[in-house]
Amino acid sequence: MAQRTTLKVNGGTKAVEVEAGTPLLYALHDEIGLNAPHFGCGLGQCGACTVHIDGKPVRSCITPTSAAAGKEITTLAGLGTAGKPHPVQKAYVDEQVPQCGYCVSGWIMTAAAFLKETKNPSDEQIREALAGLKCRCGTHLAIIRAIKRAAKDMAQGSVA
Amino acid sequence: MNAPLNTNGLSRRALLQAAGALIVSAAPLGQAVAAPAGKPALHPTELDSWIAIGKDGQITAYFGKIDMGQGVDVAIAQIVGEELDLPAEKIQLVMGDTFLTCNQGGVSGSTGVQSGGIALRNAAAEARRLLMERAAERLGAPVEKLEAWDGVVSVTGVPSKTLTYAQLVGDGYFNTKLEWNGQYGNALVAKGRAKVKSPDKYRVVGKSVARFDVPEKVYGTLSYVTDFKLPGMLHARIVRPPVAGAAPVSVDEASIKSIPGAQVVRKGELVAVLAPKEWDAVRAARQLKVVWSEAKPALPEQWTLYGHIRSAPASHTEKPADVGDVNAAFGVAADAHYSGQALLVEAEYEWPFQAHASMGPACAVADVKPGSATVWTGSQKPHAVAQGGAKLLKREPGAVRAISMVGPGSYGRNDCGDAAMEALLLSSLVGKPVRVQGMRHDGTGWDPKGPASVHYARASISVSGDILVHEFESRGFSRIEVDNNEGDPSDTLAGQLTDFPKTPAFAFGVPEDGYAIPARRNRWETIHGFLPKANPLRGSHLRDPVGPQVHFASESFIDELAYAVDTDPIELRLRHLKAPRDIAVIKAAAKLADWKPGGPGSRRGKRGEILTGRGFAFSRRGATLVAVVSDVEVDPATGRVWCRKFHVAHDCGLVVNPQGLRQCIEGNVVQGTSRALFEEVMFDTKNVTSVDWNSYPILDIRDAPESVEIVLLDHPEIPASGAGEPSIRPIAAAIANAIYDATGARLRRAPFTPERVKEAIAQSKVAPIRA
Numbered sequence: 001m002a003q004r005t006t007l008k009v010n011g012g013t014k015a016v017e018v019e020a021g022t023p024l025l026y027a028l029h030d031e032i033g034l035n036a037p038h039f040g041c042g043l044g045q046c047g048a049c050t051v052h053i054d055g056k057p058v059r060s061c062i063t064p065t066s067a068a069a070g071k072e073i074t075t076l077a078g079l080g081t082a083g084k085p086h087p088v089q090k091a092y093v094d095e096q097v098p099q100c101g102y103c104v105s106g107w108i109m110t111a112a113a114f115l116k117e118t119k120n121p122s123d124e125q126i127r128e129a130l131a132g133l134k135c136r137c138g139t140h141l142a143i144i145r146a147i148k149r150a151a152k153d154m155a156q157g158s159v160a
Numbered sequence: 161m162n163a164p165l166n167t168n169g170l171s172r173r174a175l176l177q178a179a180g181a182l183i184v185s186a187a188p189l190g191q192a193v194a195a196p197a198g199k200p201a202l203h204p205t206e207l208d209s210w211i212a213i214g215k216d217g218q219i220t221a222y223f224g225k226i227d228m229g230q231g232v233d234v235a236i237a238q239i240v241g242e243e244l245d246l247p248a249e250k251i252q253l254v255m256g257d258t259f260l261t262c263n264q265g266g267v268s269g270s271t272g273v274q275s276g277g278i279a280l281r282n283a284a285a286e287a288r289r290l291l292m293e294r295a296a297e298r299l300g301a302p303v304e305k306l307e308a309w310d311g312v313v314s315v316t317g318v319p320s321k322t323l324t325y326a327q328l329v330g331d332g333y334f335n336t337k338l339e340w341n342g343q344y345g346n347a348l349v350a351k352g353r354a355k356v357k358s359p360d361k362y363r364v365v366g367k368s369v370a371r372f373d374v375p376e377k378v379y380g381t382l383s384y385v386t387d388f389k390l391p392g393m394l395h396a397r398i399v400r401p402p403v404a405g406a407a408p409v410s411v412d413e414a415s416i417k418s419i420p421g422a423q424v425v426r427k428g429e430l431v432a433v434l435a436p437k438e439w440d441a442v443r444a445a446r447q448l449k450v451v452w453s454e455a456k457p458a459l460p461e462q463w464t465l466y467g468h469i470r471s472a473p474a475s476h477t478e479k480p481a482d483v484g485d486v487n488a489a490f491g492v493a494a495d496a497h498y499s500g501q502a503l504l505v506e507a508e509y510e511w512p513f514q515a516h517a518s519m520g521p522a523c524a525v526a527d528v529k530p531g532s533a534t535v536w537t538g539s540q541k542p543h544a545v546a547q548g549g550a551k552l553l554k555r556e557p558g559a560v561r562a563i564s565m566v567g568p569g570s571y572g573r574n575d576c577g578d579a580a581m582e583a584l585l586l587s588s589l590v591g592k593p594v595r596v597q598g599m600r601h602d603g604t605g606w607d608p609k610g611p612a613s614v615h616y617a618r619a620s621i622s623v624s625g626d627i628l629v630h631e632f633e634s635r636g637f638s639r640i641e642v643d644n645n646e647g648d649p650s651d652t653l654a655g656q657l658t659d660f661p662k663t664p665a666f667a668f669g670v671p672e673d674g675y676a677i678p679a680r681r682n683r684w685e686t687i688h689g690f691l692p693k694a695n696p697l698r699g700s701h702l703r704d705p706v707g708p709q710v711h712f713a714s715e716s717f718i719d720e721l722a723y724a725v726d727t728d729p730i731e732l733r734l735r736h737l738k739a740p741r742d743i744a745v746i747k748a749a750a751k752l753a754d755w756k757p758g759g760p761g762s763r764r765g766k767r768g769e770i771l772t773g774r775g776f777a778f779s780r781r782g783a784t785l786v787a788v789v790s791d792v793e794v795d796p797a798t799g800r801v802w803c804r805k806f807h808v809a810h811d812c813g814l815v816v817n818p819q820g821l822r823q824c825i826e827g828n829v830v831q832g833t834s835r836a837l838f839e840e841v842m843f844d845t846k847n848v849t850s851v852d853w854n855s856y857p858i859l860d861i862r863d864a865p866e867s868v869e870i871v872l873l874d875h876p877e878i879p880a881s882g883a884g885e886p887s888i889r890p891i892a893a894a895i896a897n898a899i900y901d902a903t904g905a906r907l908r909r910a911p912f913t914p915e916r917v918k919e920a921i922a923q924s925k926v927a928p929i930r931a
Contacts, residue, residue: 002420019420022439030438035387036380038568040520041600042442045853048519048568076380085379092378096370096819099229099827100569101377102384102519127862134853136519136569137229138830140864142823 005069007032010078016065024068025049025060028075036076036105037061046134047106051075057110076105079112088112091150099137106133111147120151199333204262204350207290207336210283211240217311217326219244219251221280224264224348226256226564228540228571230827230884231371231820232273238816239277242364243284243357244291244325245308249369256564258546265345266541266645267570267884273816274782274882279350283338286352290336294328344543359814359876366876368819373566385538385565386523390593393525395438396586397445397599398653399431400606403846404696406455415449424448425589428658429694432586434594442599457845458690459697466510466909469614469635472687476638476666480683489629489679493620502628505724506618507717510909511636511709513697513841514610517856520568521598522575522607526583528553528591533560535584538567539576544645548577549584552649552660560584571703571831575607577646581654601851606653609841610702611637613668615713619677625727627736629679632714638666638686639706641699656693664688669706671714672780675736696848697841703828704885707781708835708892712910715777715893719900723760729776729897731757741785745811745873746778749787752871753807763901770795772804773902777890783881784812788829790894794902796921799914803833803895806868810887813878825887826868832891834859837911 002017009032016031023042028034028051037060040048044059051060052074060068080086085093088111098104107130114121114129121129126147135143200206212220221240227233237251244251254260264279288308295313296303305316313328315321338350359365376382401407407429416422422435422444433444460468496502526535526549533553539545542562549560567576579596587594598606613636620628642651643665649655650662670682689695722732730750737743749755755776756763763774771794778787791805806829815821838857842850850856896907905920 019437019439019443026437026439029387033389034380035383038384038386038520039597040568041852043600043852045600046519076378080379082375082379089378093374096374096823098374098377099823100519100566101229101373101382102568104377105380108378123866127864130861133861134519134858135861136517136571136831136858138827138834138859139823140830140859140861141826141868143861144864 003066005065007065007068007073008071009034009073010075018065020066022065023061024051024063024065024073027065028060028073034075034077038102038105040103040134046103047110047132048103048134050106050109052109052113055113055116057113076108079109086112087150087153088115088147091146091153095142095146095149097139097142097146099139103133103135107135107143111150115147115151115154120155200335202260202262204279204340204348205337207283207286207334207338207352209262210280210350211287211334213287213325213329215326215330217324219246219311219325221251221253221284222261223253223255223280224261224543225266226540226542227373228267229373229566229569230824231817232884233373234369234371234820235273235816236277236280238365238367238369239273239281240284242362243281244288246310246364248364250310256542258543258562262348263344263543264348266539266543273880275346277880279348281356282351282354285354285356286336286338287334289352289354290334291325291328295323298323362876365814365816366874367817369817371820382566385525385536385567386520386597388525388536388565389595390525390527393593393595394434394436394590395441396432396434396582396594396596397441398582398596398602399433399445399448399450400602401452401455403452403455403457404694404848405458405691406452409451409453412449416444416447419444419447425586427585427589430585430654430657432582434586434590445599459843459845459847461845462843465512465612466614469612469687474685475664475688477685478668478683480681482679482681483677484679486629486631486679486681490620493628496620496622496628500623502620502622503724504618504620505721507720507908509615509617509713509716511613511615511712512910513612514702514835514839515604515841515850515856516571516574516607516702517604517858518567518569518571518574518607521600521603522567522579523595523597524576524579524583525593525595526580526587527593528584528587533584533588534563535560535580536563536565537576537580538565538570539580539646540570540572541645541647544647545577545580547647548581548649548652548655552581552584552655553588572701572705573608573642573644575603577651578653581646581649581652585654585658604856605848605851606696608642608698608700611639611641611668611699611706613637613706613709615710617713617717619717619721621721621725623725625725625732625735627675627677627721630677631681632671632683634668634670634684634706634710636668636686636706636709637689637697637699638664638668639699639701640665640667641689641695644701644705653694662693669710671710673714673778674739674742674780675733676738677736697843703831704781704888707779707885707889708832709910711777711779711889712836712892712896715779715890716896716906716908719775719897720906726759728757728759730755733778741811742778742780745785745809746787748809748871748873749776749789749807752809752869753789755789761901761904767793769797771902773898773900775894775897775899775901777893777897779886779890781882781886781889783878784883784886786810786887786890788887788890788894790891790898792895792898792902794899794917796903796918799916799918799921801837801895801899801912801917802863803837804866806865808868808870808887809873810870810883811873811875812881812883812886813875814880815872815874816880818872821872821883822870824883825870828885828887829868829891830859830864832888833865833895835911836892836895837863838913840911
């Protein structure tokens with residue numbers, strides 16, 4: 001039986017009707033119509049479906065919709081916009097990181113949460129924090145450059 | 161650069177994208193996206209099929225290939241902008257809609273710029289010529305006295321006398337014919353009377369221009385093909401057999417009765433489930449009970465793979481084109497070996513099946529009606545999708561419209577072609593729009609594969625370092641067991657499982673390196689695939705088709721030859737090369753990396769218990785040349801290899817967009833490292849067992865190099881020759897050569913997993929490997 005669930009997404013409230021046990025990814029992507037997160041594996045292995053729930057990165061493909069009810073959900077589009085980008089997004093554009101770009105929710109959402117906890121991280125810390133995320137186009141070096149740039153921008157307070 | 165799109169433009173563009181068109185541009189959208197009345201019908205001979213100028217001045221170029229995230233679209237906009245004297249950001253590019261663009265063959269063989277750019281460059285030059293002619297008449301000045309920039313034509317020295325492109329054409333059409341060579345695909349060339357600009361006049365080409373698609377990807381606003389929806393659309397999942405080759409005997413439709421709206425569709429041996437909600441389709445695919453036929457396991461035990469490749473009957477033997485008399489040369493060399501004047505060196509190398517394993521499993525949406533059929537696809541080759549789709553639906557050529565949308569990554573003939581045919585077939589069967597997307601096990605387990613192979617090399621080298629005779633053979637599965645496009649349904653799973661038996665086709669490859677050796681033989685041979693249809697290990701094109709495996713072997717072997725006679729491996733290569741560009745690119749890489757010449761092991765070092773070393777490799781791919789120095793660190797205790805640094809010299813003739821090219825090369829190097837160190841499709845006798853990211857690991861960010869330094873050898877006088885693939889080609893060999901330098905262990909089987917590296921080190925200690 002489909003259940004009505006109210007989700008708090010990107011600062012607004014959305015009601016969705018989904019079967020019990022439906023992963024959050026399908027509620028966000030199919031019911032609410034958000035383009036990112038993406039389905040990459042459905043197994044929590046790749047990160048393409050990553051969103052924040054109460055500020056923490058989670059894999060929406062293996063998170064039941066019901067588990068996110070009432071909590072603050074943020075997707076890539078909610079993290080920042082072209083007019084008001086998150087520092088990691090701005091750095092991603094500056095460094096021209098993505099190729100196919102299908103994986104970016106995993107990296108950006110994870111990095112945004114990581115940089116909130118860790119100021120001026122070393123390369124080593126960045127690599128450890130992002131371990132396990134997948135990028136098939138091989139943009140890893142650009143990703144590291146972007147995260148270092150974002151960390152620097154955040155430390156200098158040049159980006160909100 | 162990086163200017164956000166203006167809001168108005170974005171929303172109009174979003175609307176058009178919602179209607180399906182793949183439009184990229186840094187400029188706000190203008191007119192002329194949908195073909196309005198009065199426009200000459202789409203044809204390569206019509207200038208209006210390539211370039212349009214709107215009333216508002218918007219310049220639109222129609223590109224019959226597409227971009228996959230490597231910035232080909234930006235390079236094309238630069239080329240068009242150059243000829244029309246406009247910044248690239250002002251060009252709006254319509255790509256890969258088969259009703260709006262000429263068939264330029266899609267993404268294929270790094271031809272986006274080298275071939276795809278030619279017709280557009282010529283068309284843009286012809287458009288400029290016509291604009292100037294009209295301007296000359298209306299401004300009362302000769303063409304030679306006119307100059308143009310950013311859509312404004314002015315008379316030199318008379319700033320008041322100007323006309324804009326819009327005023328000169330303003331929603332009209334050129335109605336001008338181009339000369340066309342009668343070819344479609346990569347070979348299509350069209351040109352007008354205009355001469356193209358001389359490279360010394362370039363002001364747009366050769367400059368770094370930011371990618372058009374990056375902001376939308378980063379802010380989560382881009383509609384990928386996976387995001388495309390139609391009203392009343394059903395979600396489909398294909399149900400594949402647990403044992404490759406098994407056919408459905410019976411399907412228990414009641415087994416998914418509990419799922420709202422779920423239905424089974426069968427056609428031939430294809431089984432699909434459809435439901436209005438995606439998660440319901442996923443559940444139905446898991447829950448559906450199918451009785452499959454007792455298929456005899458068709459695959460060998462994995463450990464016997466290379467023995468199988470060596471011993472299986474040939475499906476095709478390509479006649480070698482020998483240089484010199486190879487047999488006689490080996491005869492002569494035998495005497496030299498006997499007298500100690502030369503050495504005979506032989507080695508064999510092995511490369512596994514590799515998966516495309518795109519970031520997301522392929523997706524397509526199709527809407528098939530009695531009088532029309534449209535498919536939205538992430539395929540590299542939308543024109544092939546349209547052709548294959550028409551055959552699949554048994555409709556007239558041109559009856560299917562394929563519209564390209566950004567897909568979840570593509571590096572050759574991946575599973576996108578399969579998804580497109582499945583969506584068309586299912587939509588035609590249920591009479592509703594259908595969206596197909598695979599699950600991860602479809603994207604890794606059932607996508608077409610880069611073929612596995614064995615390579616045999618034998619050469620005689622004089623003790624003074626001259627290669628006297630050289631023989632090289634590739635033996636493997638065909639790289640076109642399914643073709644490099646889906647223009648025929650028999651090259652897709654949906655076709656093969658229904659009415660379209662596959663006629664076998666065979667191709668492999670040999671080294672491209674330019675070494676001048678007095679007697680040389682390169683040959684290839686293929687063997688049959690394991691199953692005549694729906695083979696989960698069917699060979700196809702994976703980024704730089706068979707290039708990495710062939711050059712892993714040939715460039716490792718050159719290293720073995722050099723060390724056999726105690727020679728520096730770069731010196732040995734240079735000694736056998738004649739072309740100045742080959743020599744220049746190798747010297748550039750050596751200089752960039754500060755290469756210290758010397759024999760075996762002379763660049764090795766230690767960092768604590770970690771062994772360090774450097775390796776080199778060189779390859780050609782057509783006219784593009786790549787030389788690479790790899791620095792590795794090997795932990796002898798665990799066998800882990802870290803490719804810490806790469807130094808790459810790259811010569812692809814004219815450099816259109818340096819920044820875009822650098823990022824493209826960097827991606828190739830990292831993906832090449834992933835394939836060399838980690839990637840191997842696993843299988844048992846029943847089926848492929850690499851079905852997700854744990855069973856098909858790729859490079860993790862902890863294994864990413866610390867740096868990839870690149871030097872671009874720009875030759876504005878030489879046409880751009882493609883960069884999408886050439887730099888993945890020499891990576892595996894450069895790494896293997898570096899591992900040898902560090903450890904003395906020669907890796908002849910890819911990937912270089914920790915177990916294999918440890919074993920190779922152990923063996924090299926028992927009997928030091930000196931080729």
